Amino acid sequence: MxxxxxxxxxxxxxxxxxxxxxxxxxxxxxxxxxxxxxxxxxxxxxxxxxxxxxxxxxxxxxxxxxxxxxxxxxxxxxxxxxxxxxxxxxxxxxxxxxxxxxxxxxxxxxxxxxxxxxxxxxxxxxxxxxxxxxxxxxxxxxxxxxxxxxTAPRPSSLGGSLTMAFVSCAQYEHGYFTSYRRLAEDCPDLVLHLGDYQYEYTRDTYTIPGGNVRDHEGPETETLAGYRQRHAQYKADLDLQAAHAAAPWLVVWDDHELDNNWADEVPENPAIPQPNFLARREAAFRAYYENMPLRRASIPHGIDMQLYRRIRWGRLATFHMLDTRQFRSDQGCGDGYDDCPEASDPARSITGAEQEAWLLDGFRRSQAQWDVIGQQVFFAQRDNNAGPAKVTSQDAWDGYVASRQRITQGWVDAKVRNAVVLTGDVHAHWASDLKLDYDDPTGRSVGSELVATSISTGGDGADSDPATHPYLAINPHLKFYNNQRGYVLTRIERDAMTADFKVLPHVQTPGSEAYTRATFVVEDRVPGVQQTYLRPLDPTLRATTEITADLTARLETERP
Structure with a gap:
């Protein structure tokens, strides 16, 4: 050879x-x-x-x-x-x-x-x-x-820099997995997959304008045979295989590994009887373990699976990988986007009490330069209404305000050196500052959030000027938005964490090259994101003029 x-x-x-x-x-x-x-x-x-x-x-x-x-x-x-x-x-x-x-x-x-x-x-x-x-x-x-x-550095060693990529949301029918191939070419040391590794729908159920570019095999996944077949269809993709072969992965699920917007033992639409839902959950968990590089500690037991866990990369970084599905309270207000009083109920949790205590204890014990929280859904407040009422997604941390407050206060009280939340789910790139009080835009930042767009979900997407997105005007702590497909490539060093927001012009046809749309830096002991590079808008690419009209109806949800 x-x-x-x-x-x-x-x-x-x-x-x-x-x-x-x-x-x-x-x-x-x-x-x-x-x-x-x-x-x-x-x-x-x-x-x-x-x-x-x-x-x-x-x-x-x-x-x-x-x-x-x-x-x-x-x-x-x-x-x-x-x-x-x-x-x-x-x-x-x-x-x-x-x-x-x-x-x-x-x-x-x-x-x-x-x-x-x-x-x-x-x-x-x-x-x-x-x-x-x-x-x-x-x-x-x-x-x-x-x-x-x-292998990671010794626990007592800071080690050298770490190149880490993170991804989410790969809908097989909506596009080719070219982003995985480009990620492999970047030769990361570690890859985080933050959920929606596969989708449960049967063909022609979740479609994009112009039609899907390839089809799922089999019915909607509800049985062990169905989930195994669906995982195999995804794993047979050579671009995905290249990304897996390139580096070790840390994986956590979101909703589509089981059922859209599921919450603990509650299916997406509890009004429609699903007497087999717990059997479906057991089948999905078993197939997920069978198809992922997970340790014995994650072997499922019936409808339960231990997926939240902590991985230490020497003293440079600790990765707290969360499960925000298995233990959460059901989404409030019918999982809508209203000004929802249930969102502030302190009894409701997105992590469950045991996982929350585990996370807060990890903050208190941490000696890492960087505490990285790998999780699924938007963490920062993302208000869709310029008026006094808050119109937010009840499926994200906005639907569990007290839960978010306790965890944010937890890393502040523990004096975590650098808290960075990594997120998927919303099919767009975002960067934001994290606050204890989002109603006070002058209040100090206490952390940073980086959000990866989808690998393919939603089709090609479109480039746009991030400054024109109305969310950034309504929520001044939100600093960046882009609606193309891709991934985030980071470099974690002792004094800074640099994030390149990688995008592809198209995924509905294969072979696109990736480029950096923007670069943000989080400096050591300086909470919040700082933009260091922004590529000018490419006039040859389709602009997203439909964003404003689409905001209230869709809010980057999974289904049209």
């Missing part, structure tokens, strides 16, 4: 090799009889390559990470089993210290069972901190693509 530079390897090397790390291991000598037997047994019943869904890694610490794959000879099989025989398969996993996969440092055999959708989750441990590794899988004569993972 000729030498590839890092960018070429990550983008084109999906079928080449893999690496992970630990102290040096000797080269393999004579074939191990147990390994040869496992390979022979694994090949029975496999007629084609089962590694059609790629590979992934996730949840890194200073000594390792989890590596994942799922066997599927026929990814879109209606029964959700990927065309696999109903028996276990032995899968060899290998971790390397070099991208050419010559220096193996860890290896073993895992079992892929039909009970768990023939998925494989291996928690690799004992590796060296703060370095790249590569990994791959083998079963029978078939070799998986190779992925790159990375």
């Amino acid at each position: 000729p030498h590839l530079d890092r960018r070429s390897f990550l983008v084109t090397g999906l079928a080449a090799g893999a690496v992970t790390a630990l102290p040096s291991a000797p080269a393999l000598a004579a074939p191990d009889p147990a390994v040869e037997t496992a390979k022979s047994l694994a090949s029975r019943g496999l007629l084609t390559d089962p590694f059609t869904l790629g590979v992934a890694s996730g949840d890194p610490d200073h000594a390792g990470f989890v590596i994942w794959t799922r066997l599927a000879q026929t990814p879109l099989a209606e029964d959700g089993l990927g065309g696999m025989p109903l028996r276990p398969f032995a899968v060899m996993w290998q971790v390397y210290a070099d991208e050419r996969c010559r220096h193996m440092v860890r290896a073993g055999i895992a079992e892929a069972t039909p009970q768990w959708g023939h998925s494989v989750h291996v928690e690799v441990d004992g590796l060296s901190p703060d370095r790249d590794y590569w990994y791959r899988f083998r079963t029978g004569p078939y070799l998986s693509p190779t992925g790159r993972a990375r």
